[in-house]
Amino acid sequence: MKKPELLAPAGSLEKLKTAINFGADAVYLGGSKLNLRAFADNFTDEELKEGLEYAHQRGKKVFVTINVFPHNEDLEGIEEYLINLHSMGVDAIIVSDPGIIMTAREVVPELEIHLSTQANNVNWKSAIFWHKQGVKRIVLARELSLKEVEELTEKIPESCDIEAFVHGSMCMAYSGRCVISNYMTGRDSNRGQCAQPCRYKYYLVEEKRPGEYFPVFEDDKGAYILNSKDLCMIEHIPELIQSGIYSFKIEGRMKSSYYVAAIVKSYRQAIDAYFEDPQGYKFQKKWLDNLMKVSHREYFTGFYFDDPNKQKYENSSYIRDxxxxxxxxxxxxxxxxxxxxxxxxxxxxxxxxxxxxxxxxxxxxxxxxxxxxxxxxxxxxxxxxxxxxxxxxxxxxxxxxxxxxxxxxx
The missing domain is CATH 2.40.30.10 (Translation factors)
Incomplete structure (x- = not known):
């Protein structure tokens, strides 16, 4: 059984170093163009070179996100950008758009390509399709159950790696494909500018009763609001490993260095403990304790156990203990x-x-x-x-x- 990679977010050079120091095998980050965290402290070329040197000296990898859905004007200069990333020694790019994938294969054919979760890969035939297009790794859509993941990993070639989110914020839209921000604020969520209107507090107003605000709340049949809980799979490391997922991905390029350190440390300890003794592995409460201390929304297990109705709830506030x-x-x-x-x-x-x-x-x-x-x-x-x-x-x-x-x- 292959030991999974622990992949951490690096919203800045400081966070890259923190992630690696606390046990990440690889980090993902946004460069100067075409990534979905336009308001993060994205890397300049100089910072990226320093980050690559820091990671590679310690045997770690760096992946750069180019995961927007580009419009025509966004494609200007893409060839030069890809060549520059490759020349600096980036280990892989994370891409959602077929046009960028095609361009990468043309101008930097040796550069490894990972398919972003934004591409919504939810079945094994699609995974094989993308693999045939030169994609080395599939970052699965968040909407899959573990049972579906297991079937997918059984049916794809061994040369195709599978990555999946195991911790962090979830999106009420299908793997991030949302246009609410576009309509409400004019900021394009699929070009890196999401204003997160799903986290706003909403009230209903009936047109003939202006000024009377009715709260939106949850009852025993579910919730009627947009925001989501946070994914946390720390208590299910054996199931994740046995499903065939190669890379365990942590969400959070906009989060703090403290968040990165605490989350990476807990998952590092849990993964290592499992491989030290798979038969005698026991979950340790201290791992969850660290996760509970960082700023987070209420935790849940996402779609992994076929219980998606728990995703929506009435309180969008963070827990900051x-x-x-x-x-x-x-x-x-x-x-x-x-x-x-x-x-x-x-x-x-x-x-x-x-x-x-x-x-x-x-x-x-x-x-x-x-x-x-x-x-x-x-x-x-x-x-x-x-x-x-x-x-x-x-x-x-x-x-x-x-x-x-x-x-x-x-």
């Missing part, structure tokens, strides 16, 4: 002094949890807080300010300090 408050930039073993970059306001004497790439989380207390000038301070209120604290437990560069939002300041 924990914040990242600092990033460790250095630690002096001789003095026990840690240098921290502030990420959210934190106070002298606060108890915080340390999220580390390897090993379990643990708790420390921030004592003797000082600013960069060595002056005693009661809190670190300014974004990205550098401060020091005394910590008995040795910290490592890159450790993340997170804090329960409900905990009281000392």
């Amino acid at each position: 924990y914040d990242i408050v600092g990033l460790v930039r250095g630690y002096d073993k001789a003095t026990g002094i840690a240098t921290i970059e502030q990420k959210n306001k934190v106070f002298e004497g606060d108890k915080v949890e340390v999220l580390r790439a390897v090993g379990d989380n643990f708790e420390i207390t921030l004592d003797n807080m000082k600013n960069k000038q060595g002056e005693k301070i009661e809190s670190a209120p300014s974004a990205q300010m550098i401060f020091t604290v005394n910590v008995e437990t040795e910290l490592k560069e890159g450790d993340m300090l997170i804090k329960d939002k409900e905990s009281k300041n000392s």
Whole structure:
């Protein structure tokens, strides 16, 4: 049984490094053109070169999204862009449009092509069709059950890899093909500009009673609203592996570095635990605990277990129980002094949890807080300010300090 790839989102260079440091085998990101996250911190050519070097030095891969549905004007310069990506050493491109696939095969035939989930591949014959067009990997539509995935992987050639989302935001439209944003805001969701109107709070108004707003809510027969819960398959790693999925994909190029670190760490630990002892594998609650701490909507298992009616629900709010408050930039073993970059306001004497790439989380207390000038301070209120604290437990560069939002300041 082939060990699956863990594929993480990289919305910025910092997030790329975080994903790799916390255990991702590969990352996917948006370059300077034609990707569906136009408002993410997409990579310039210089950043992409640095990211590729960082990943390749550590034996990891980088995939670049070119997954828009391009209009005529979007195709201008596509040949040069593809050649540039190939020359930089990009490991694969993720594409949804046949025209871009055809162009890639013409100008960079050696560059690996992955079919985006936007192409809505939901059956094995379509997978074989795309594979014959030169596509190495199929990113499945989110609307498939595990039973359908198993049948698909059994019937396609071994040379065709299957990738599927296992965690993150879901879309109320069919694998992202939605035009509500276009109509409501003038921002084209299929050209990277989605305004996410499915997350808005809606009320009904009857035309003869203006000003009377009727709430939209869920009852025992289902929900009548657009937004979706978040996918989470951390409790079903064996089923995912046995289905034949090669790449486990995490959604979230617009999410924080903390999100990337926590999600990647939990799935890395779970996958590794399964392959260390498939027969004795047991789910560990600590994996889910990490996922519960990051900002998320209520979790569910999507369409994997033939229960799609649970996708829609009445509350579009995020659950945000924990914040990242600092990033460790250095630690002096001789003095026990840690240098921290502030990420959210934190106070002298606060108890915080340390999220580390390897090993379990643990708790420390921030004592003797000082600013960069060595002056005693009661809190670190300014974004990205550098401060020091005394910590008995040795910290490592890159450790993340997170804090329960409900905990009281000392």
